[in-house]
Each structure stands twice: as structure tokens, then as C-alpha cells.
Amino acid sequence: MKLWYSDSSPYARKVRSVMYYHQLQNQIELLQATSGMDKHSPHNQDNPLGRLPALQMENGEWLYNSSLIAEYLDHLGSQPSLYGSGEQRWQILRLHYLADGVLENELSTIPEKRLRPHSEWWLERHQQIFQRTEQSLIAIQQSIDLFGEALNIGTLNAVCAIDFLLFRKDWTYATNHSTMASLKSWVEKMNARYACLNETYPK
Template identity: 35%
Template sequence: MKLFYAKASPFVRKVLVVAHELGLFERIELLSAAAHPINRDANIRAQNPLAQVPTLILDDGTMLADSRVICEYLDHLGQGGFFPAPGPARWTALTAQSTGDGLLDAALLCVYETRVRQETERSPAWVAGQREKIVDALAQIEAAAPAFGERVDIATITYGCGLGYLDLRLPDLGWRERAPAAAEWYARFGARPSMQATRPE
């Protein structure tokens, strides 16, 4: 398998954490990519029309895109059980993943607005709106965190990658002060070998 990736991408990190947890990492060849919202990487685009990371190319040439799809494929391949079987537990896990992904989407939009757009094109109101989404998602994670324990599933992996990305790109948000229970949980979860091995530099 081949994975188009970027070290700083939290969605790529999700995939890599799952791969490490399932013992599949060594089966994946990492292809460095220059994913960009405007200047799209032609190498990724040749495989994925959206030219986004992560993009996974299977051994038979099949292309899988989007961290949610790739993580579920890897979970199936490695028989990990990170995605519950159809039923209430699955819908809960997928909804939690969606909340974590939404936090990441909002954080990325803040980064794009301040790093990619020209200063004259930037909208403080846009950034404020995205940061408000992050704060609301944090509140939901904070409410759920006391029950996480030592769980490792698609919900906790997504949340962990989300909180790590806030450290990387939005440290001024002070998420630990806003979400102390989540911070206590993340101190343990972030120490996992899979999280340490995928820390963006």
C-alpha cells in the first residue's frame, strides 16, 4: 500500500495512528506530498481528483480517499474493532468521529485563512466563527472525557489527533484550560507509542 501524506496533517495522523495500533504501518509506503488548497499537488491529483491527503493506493491500484474511509479499511484489514458493528455503539462512535473531524476542519480553515489567503482577503469574522466551532466541539469532548478510560477506538483516536493539532496550530486557544478533563485524558493517550510515533515536527 502507498499513502500520500503530509507530516502536519491531522487527518493523515489519524490514519497513521490506526496503522501503528494495528501493526500495519510497515506495510505502507509513505509518499511525501505537497497538498495545498490552491496549488494542488499533481501527483496526488493523478490518483485522487480532490488532490487531498490522506490518499491510500492499495496493492491492486484501488484508490481510497478521506481519513474516515481509510481508517475503516485498515481496521477491517487488521481486524482491530476500532469501528463497532452496526448498531447503537457504531452510530455513537461515528458521530464522535464526525465531531472530532469537524473540530479539525474548523482548525484547518483557520490555518488556511491566516496562512494561505492574502492579508487583504482575510475575514476576522470567518476565523472567529471557526474558532467558535472548535470551542463547542471541545465542550462535547470535555463532557465525554471522564468516561474514556483506556479506550482506543476511532472516536478517541480522532479526538487525540484533534487535540494534538490544536497544540500545533492554535496554541493561543488554550484548550487545556477550557477542557481540563480532556487534557488529563490526553496526557495519557498522547503518550501511546502510536501517538508518539506520529507527532508532527
Template identity: 30%
Template sequence: MPILRSSPPSPFGRKVKIAAAVLGLSDRITVEMTDTKDPHDTIRQQNPLGKIPALVLDDGRVLFDSSVIVDYLDHLAGGGKIIPAGPARHDALRLQALADGIMDAALLQVYETRFRPEDKRHPEWLAYQADKVARGLASLEADLPAPVTPDATPNVGQIAVACMLGYLDLRFDGAWRASHPKLVDWLAAFETAVPAFDTTRPPAA
């Protein structure tokens, strides 16, 4: 059985877990806790970058990063499920890229404050990453992703946006909500339509 190396707070790992759930594949994957800070954790051999998520296949091959893994899961489920075919494909992939980019910028802010002593932090760098998040959220507020309904399978872009917003709730106390009411409503609808969003919710920091 494939092994998903991840940790509960990872928004990218959450994206993979939600994808597996909506594709009906959760029971075909074992999730294994991973500590990327531990030099003895085997993640550094499984993924030379030492990053999560990584999916260890039965034949020993390892897939990373999350966009590759969700593509593999979609293929495993028959294709065209969370990565649409035809013209909608690149719209979904573009939305995923935007959400992933916002997550990357948010993670870099967290790492700057977590791993650097306060006197060595770089305010301009933090502001640079925060501006990426702000621009990305403004773009999504102005051009909302299509709503997710209980009778439809969300695409990778919608899943990524939900995980990104969930990560901002986790690490930035939901500060995004005050200025983005349409996204707040969009996420509430996603949570109602996709039970896996709740079951993959990370513990409070």
C-alpha cells in the same frame, strides 16, 4: 504495498498512521510525502479533490478521506478492532465525526491566515470557525471520551480526538489547555497508552 499519501502536520494523516499502528499494519503501508500546494504532485490525479490523506492500493484504487481509510484498515485487520461492532459502533463514529469537524474548523482558520493577505482576511469567518472549535471542545470537556488504557485498543473516535488535540497544540500553541483540564488529563493518558501518538508527532511549526 499500499501507499499513504500524507504529510507530517496533517491531523487526518496522523489519524490514519495511528490507526495502522494500533492495528499492527504499519509495516504493510508505505508513507509518501505529499505537497498539496504543488500542482505537479500526483495527489491531484490520485484524489480529484487534491486532499490528504489518500491510500493508494496495490490494484491502483485510491481510498479517501481518513474516515474511509481507517474503516478499510479495520476491515483489513479482521474488523471490529477500532470500529466496534454493535451499539458502540455509532458512538465511536459520532465521536470521530465531532473530532474531525473540529479539525476541519481549525484547518480553515489556519488556511485563512496562511493563504490570504492580512487586509483580505475575514474576521467574521475566522470567528465562525473558532466558535465551532470552542463548542466542540466544550462538549468534549463536559462529556469526556472513555479513557484509553494500555491494555485496550483505542477506537476511531478516541484516535481522532487525540489527533485533533495534537493539531491544536501544533497550530494554536495549546491555547485549549487552559480551559479544558479534563481533556488535558485525557490526552496525557492516551499518549501513555498509545506509543504511536508520540512516534507520529509532527515537527514543531
């Protein structure tokens, strides 16, 4: 199998963390893309969406979405599933997709902040995203209280999302959020406790 990824992508980190958790790294060739926006980058040749991560399975077919790739790797792995079972499964998935939603909102504004002059920013939209992230982080804090420092696809993805907000704090203004100090303390404990998170810390 082959995995196209970026060190700074929180979506790719989720997938790589699942890979390390299930000790699948010897079965997957890691191919790092230097720029997801470069149309000439090799990852775009067989990847119609041009998004990272993208996994080529052993049969040659591609999986494009990070949540789909993570679940596929969890299916292949021999460790206990990260997705839980019974009623808890829905709590885990709720947290997982809440974290995904935060990333989708924040990443929708970052290219504009990076590439356009401040005078051309859609400031009303940026403020709306900040407020949505504020409310979402409060909900994430409430959700992780159910799990503590247990590792599942929800807590794993929450770590990826929070670390990304802090990694890109110049564009996300992460430290201005009311719950960030508490969440930062939690992710530091998770990163120290689980090798699969420590190995994939954003660069």
C-alpha cells in the same frame, strides 16, 4: 499498498495511527508529500481531489477520504476493531465525527490566516469558528468522559484533533478555549499510553 501523507495533517495522523495500531506498516509504503498545495507534487498525479491522505490499494484503486481509509485499514487489521459494536459503536462514531467537524471548521480558516494579510481576514467568520470550536470541545470533553483512556476510533481521532489545535495554536488560538487545559492533560496521557499515537505525533 501506498499511502500519501503529511506529518502535520491530523487526517493523515488518524490513518497512520490506525495503521500502527493494526501493525500494517510492513504492508504499506509511506510516501510523504512536502506540500499538499503544490500542484506538481506526485501525490496529485493519481489523486483527483489532491487531498492527503490518499491510499492506493493493492488492486491499484485509490481511497481518498481519511475516515474511509481508516475504516478500510481497521477492516484489514487483526487487532480488535477500533469501531466497537452495538450501542457503543454509535457513541464512538459520534465522537469520531465530532472531532472531524472541529478539524473541518478550523482548517477552513487557516489558509487565509497563513496567506493573506490580516487586513483581508474575514474576522466575523473566524470568530464564529472559534465559538463553534469552543462548544465542540465541551462536547468532546463530555464524550471522552464515557471512554476514559480507552482507545477507539473516536478517542484516537479526538487526540489527533486536539493535538492539531495545539500544534497550530498561533492560528487556532487553542489555548484560549475553556476546556483545553483538561483536554491537553488527557491527550498527553493517551500519547504516552499508546504507541500508535506516540509514533505519529505531529511535526
